[in-house]
Amino acid sequence: MDPDVPGFPVATDPDRLAGWLEQVGAPAAGRLRYRRWKPGTSVVLALEIGGRPAFLFAVADHARPKVAKYVRKAPDAVLAVDEAAGVLLAGPGADRDLPGLRTPPDGQPLAWKPMRRWVSRSADGSVLRRCYRAGRSTDALLRYRSAVGATVATSPVLGHDPDTATLELGFLPGRPAGPQDLVAVGAALARWHATPITPAVPAAGAPAWRESAAMAARLVPGLAPRIAGLVALTGALPSRPPAPALVHGDCSLDQLLIEPGGGVALLDLDRAGTGSAVDDLASLRMAAPDDSGWPDLLAGYGQATAPPVPDLRDLLVAGLGRLTDPFRSCAAGWVTDTAGMVRRMESLAVQR
Numbered sequence: 001m002d003p004d005v006p007g008f009p010v011a012t013d014p015d016r017l018a019g020w021l022e023q024v025g026a027p028a029a030g031r032l033r034y035r036r037w038k039p040g041t042s043v044v045l046a047l048e049i050g051g052r053p054a055f056l057f058a059v060a061d062h063a064r065p066k067v068a069k070y071v072r073k074a075p076d077a078v079l080a081v082d083e084a085a086g087v088l089l090a091g092p093g094a095d096r097d098l099p100g101l102r103t104p105p106d107g108q109p110l111a112w113k114p115m116r117r118w119v120s121r122s123a124d125g126s127v128l129r130r131c132y133r134a135g136r137s138t139d140a141l142l143r144y145r146s147a148v149g150a151t152v153a154t155s156p157v158l159g160h161d162p163d164t165a166t167l168e169l170g171f172l173p174g175r176p177a178g179p180q181d182l183v184a185v186g187a188a189l190a191r192w193h194a195t196p197i198t199p200a201v202p203a204a205g206a207p208a209w210r211e212s213a214a215m216a217a218r219l220v221p222g223l224a225p226r227i228a229g230l231v232a233l234t235g236a237l238p239s240r241p242p243a244p245a246l247v248h249g250d251c252s253l254d255q256l257l258i259e260p261g262g263g264v265a266l267l268d269l270d271r272a273g274t275g276s277a278v279d280d281l282a283s284l285r286m287a288a289p290d291d292s293g294w295p296d297l298l299a300g301y302g303q304a305t306a307p308p309v310p311d312l313r314d315l316l317v318a319g320l321g322r323l324t325d326p327f328r329s330c331a332a333g334w335v336t337d338t339a340g341m342v343r344r345m346e347s348l349a350v351q352r
Contacts, residue, residue: 001219004040007058007087011035011045012327017056021049024080026089032330034113039218042066045330046112054079055095055114057088070094092118100131100166117270121171128155128169137165142201143272144169146246150195152188153265172265177256181264182293185256186300186307188264189284193245193277194304203249203275209234209320216323220335226342227323230316233349237313240278247275252287282310282318287325290344312352319345 002008009016017029030048037043041063045056059067067088071078077093088094092101097115107129111119118131132140137160144167147154155169177185213231217224248255249271257265281301285294301307310318323341326334 002037002039002043004060005043005058005086006060007056007082007085008037008043010085010087011043011056011058014332017045020082020085020087021080021089024082024089026080033111035328035330036113036116037215037219037327039215044114046114049079049089052091053109053112054089054091055112057090057114059086059088061086070096097133098131098165099134100129100161100164102164105129105131126171127158128171130167130169132165132167134165137167138162140167140270143204143269146197146201146273147195147266147269149198150192150246152192152195153259153263154269155265155267172257172259172267174257174259174265177253177258177264179253179288179293179296181256181258182296183300184258184262184264185253185284186297187303188256188266188300189251189277189280189297190301190304190307192266193247193280195246197244197246197274201273203247203273203279204271209317212323213320216327216338219324219327220338223339223342226346227320230320230342230345230349234313234316234320237311237316239313240276240311242276243278243308244274245277246272247277247280248272248283249275249280251280251283253284254287276308278308278310278314279318281308282314283322285310286315286318286322312348315348316345319348 010020021029027050030051032045032047034046040060042057042059047054047056057067064086067086070088070090071081073096074094077091079091080089092105095101095114098118101118105120107120107122109120116133120129141157141160144157153172155172157167158170159168210231213227217227248266255267257267259265298307319341323338326337331337
């Protein structure tokens, strides 16, 4: 799908990946956790190798000096290099874009977007360590501080080291929110959106929907005409003026936690800030597999105030912005899942 990146199939096809790992003498892959593609330049895959986190980096010819740089600066962290294909396999120590990983991370790894962000939990379970690119942790700190005064629980900031671009947060115990919790989730979001905006930090928001749609069309060419139709429709619909509120910026059930006492907590505030409350609701609805829980969410929100109900444009913007989520999350059936998302948006458009 990307002729400029010879190793693209290795990072996107599990069978090709298995064959490549055997070819270079590396252990078989465990769970595939995250994938990111920069067309014409590179594709990054976070995975487990031998039960430990690793990343695979496949590049175009013009980006090969970056692979050589990783090998030169962190040779002990490199697991394999295929110079002919322009593919590198390495552990966290090779991720020199994250200063906080220059010393071996301790505790339990939770999430890793190579060259973007690392999250781990301390050995005693009480602290979350979030490592960012140089200079990015201060922005994240401001977003977490924007939640001061909220009546919805969030991870407290315990420390910040700008030199290593690392935040330390308190760990919140609980279980992931599920469809059965949507009334409580709606009520919590209403309280969240009513939080005084101090300090005012513009929400980072979801990925730009036009760029996400264009990438999905390249990934699944058979869907390209239908995606183009949704993009044209979205662009033709009027947008409503924003009603400023404290928003999460990437709202989905994955970002919500049910605490032991039954309260709702919001996780991962890297995109939080000032935005439109309707965007959180549209994001939450389009991140769900279907609309079966939507009435419960609105009912919970309505316990406090009238919910800002997303219109068709809001939903299409949210849906198109998430159109590459199945690919990025390494879902086994990501092509089928992407087609399902397109079909759902088309159905919404017909119902308008």
